Amino acid sequence: MSRSDTPRLLELLRQNPRAAELAAFPFDFDLGRAEHGEEVRLASGAPLTGIAGDDTGGTYFLSGADGGVLYADSDGRAGLIAESVADALELVAGLPGWRDHVRLSPGTAADEVIAAVGAAEADIRASYAPELDAGRGELLAALGLTPPPPAELFARMHRALRRTEPDHVLLLADEGCAHELLDPHPRLSPAETVLAVCRAALDRLRANRGAWREVAFAPVAGARGSGEHDAHAGRRAGVLHAARYDRRAAHLPLLRHLLEQETLCRGRAALGGMGEELHLAVFLVARLRAEEDLHRLYAARCANFDTWCALSDLPLGLSGKGRGEEPRWEPEALEKWVAALDTPEWFGDDPGHEPIETWIALGRRQGHTELARTALIRALDDIGPADTAELPWITDEFTALGDFRQAARAQRLYTRLQDTDPGRRTAYVRLAALERQSGDLDEAGASLRRALATVDSPPGQDQPTLFDVETTPEDQSPDWSDTGVGLDVTEEHLRLAHAAADAGLPALAHRSLTTGTTLLNTLHRPPPTLFHVAQGASLACGDTDSAARCAALGSREEQRIAEFPYALDDDDDQPLLCGRSSHRSRGWCMTGPVMAASPTAEPTHPSRRTTRSN
Template sequence: MNSHALETLRTSPDLAELAAYPFNVDLDRADHLEAVHLASGVPTEAWAGDDTGGTYFHCEGGQVLYASSDGSAGLIGDSIDEALETLIGLPCWHDLLHHIPPDADDDTLTAAVTEAEEELSEFYGPELDADRSRLLAALGLRELPAPVLVRRLHRALLRTEPDFLLLNSQEGLAHGLLDGLPRPPLWQTVLAPGQADLAALRADRTLIATVAADPARREGVLWAARYDLNPDDTSMLRALLGESPRPEHEHEPGCEPEYEPVYEAAQDGREPSAEPPLTWAALARRQGRTELARAALIRLLDDAGPRDASLLDGLVVEFAALGDHPQAARARWLFASLQDDPGQRAAALTDLAAHQRRAGDTDAAARTLKQAEALTGSEAMHDC
């Protein structure tokens, strides 16, 4: 953690005490309540906490992630220095995460911060402004206008997912979002490259060979055409299909890169929002957007209910394709619990054991195989 400001806090007890109160950045609270990790696998290190049980984590790339004690998390800065500027400059930052329009003007943001700090002043006294200026100056940090800090905080929060999705290490469950800021739906994010390529092909048909040579781009164009098919697209789409090899994953749910399904969807007036979310998560994976796919799949798994056996089965396939066997095991365990037929449950448990073994949990895999054997009485389970 290369931060002069942090080193200054660590070697200056009076400044560290001021940071802890009233600015609620306490170096002695760098101990989170539970084991957590990023879904992406990027290493993190706790460096401070607050009096609510929340913790500030430094990510390997320099970013700072805040995790609350109630199971939510969000990115709050691209560096420790930037995070400290925000935390000291906006000690009321928790009150600015909801109900503020992302396009609010300076006057609206200033008024919101002023109102929140008036409440803080009732507890901290009139010295809040002076203490803020003194601490920032001592740490070599900037004292920025409130609207600048709020907008920078919001931009950081919007970058939390997919790369900084925080998980409970024991159960694999995702933390909720720290803020209430609006975000585009998954389908919009995943469909955007295909829409851009479709527009480019309409303007320049010489690009067909280039797009056709990339299975992910080719599939993206076909998906985009489903919801925006022009009469003049027919020859271009047939050329795109005829000049390229078929992708390896045509058998997977949601992957139908044939011209007729494109035409039928366009004729039916189907909207991308009507497609199952698993469709878009799978397409994100095939586009190579691994963390976007992983985050979407984990959210789907966390929200899965007792009637979602088909979804859970599809999630196992997608997690396995990502090489994320811990999450695949979690999905298969839930799927197995929904199987009433002993043989089907035994088969699901056998597959669960395989994912547990690939995840490195050989003891759990052995226990799961015993459960499967108890259901079938078959020693052949050891061959899974």
């Protein structure tokens, strides 16, 4: 029988009462105890099926698509113990005291393992199973299994245990918290794991110039945002970080290529932005101080408006007198600039000083989704009073992974910590968006109600119908419609209405649409996309009249923007680019929210470096 033939082996055990009886006692693999005491799931979302249990309250699960067996005890610990059901049955029969043996170091000598196994089996025989050896032989013969010696079973179990993370992490289904690892032995940290991947990529590029195309700027058609418009941005970031910790003059040609590609990436970014990788690439090239790189450094500064400002201290011999000025080579000044950045706070060469969010983001951007997810879950589970400032970036990273359920868990905790009405309002609106995206529509509606409860008198709450009152700027509440959160809460009501209609929740859909369109009616000069969101929500709810009105108003606003790209803002008579609203600094423009609830867009939170450099 193939070791991967799990269904057949389990069926054989179920159809053989004597074998099933022996598996249950004395080997504690009881098919009748397959129901776990609490609802659990895998963090990865892969299949999880209980197949047996033991008399301590533990459960054996088929975990994932590869047929591995995960064991969860009754104390909140879990680990992959076998690569197949066949391996698991050989383990419980060949090492009946295996639960105690997980505490032994994986490097324990074979003679020590044999001694520990012998002592455990002697105790079992003396305590409750004098016929242990006969039962083992009968069970294995009935199943057609022949286990290897105890030392090999021990080594095989520990190889499986080391694979628990990241693909077999067990969560409490409702809370989302992870079980602790079944064994206490140390693993590689996320930083070590990701850096090893980055170094392997650097080695490959160093050995094969033809592979440089793997880190060349690769535009993604139709992409928005600073991180998703370049398909190779994450891979290039990993190589740059590897080069940061492996500084060799021989890397200069590759570093030049990376700098040129980062410059292209930032120059083509729809929303500009500096990006930590461009700053790092400039640093790594500048530290080698080759005069022929002067124009590369200058081009990096000129990539966009943000890079021009952020790299204003890069010594290029510019007086700032006007356009057309040529850069000049100033090696002494450049050396001082490099020295100021060659510190743990910036681009030092010790990876141990880099914050964990750097490695999680790098792992995610290079496709190591489960590694990033596991590290984030562990970080969230370990949050204490001194760590609450970590919650926003944890939420952002979960969102970037598309794990909206975990993102909502982090945001929920962050929301509870807000002690002002504006803070609570903003936090509840974001929480509602995450709950909607995770499918918890009723919870999203409750969060939006809590957001509105932070406003003394939400504008438009007494207006009964859609667009039946012509509002003027004087009618607006500056605390509401002149802030980004006013747009956000309006849009989120409309998106929730659409989602609820699609989910067959007409009451929630109608309530959310009514509130959303009423709020929309109070906003001064909403962006056209907000009207289009309202149009879609109205159509989903079956309100074709409102949909038509929203479509007309959106088209009218788009036409106004096209015809008058520079209009006067009614509030302060200052020139305002109609293509960008006064909410630009809060992530809004007249063409819609910058991040627009995109699960693949890069998180908007600044790193400690980009905060300082911008």
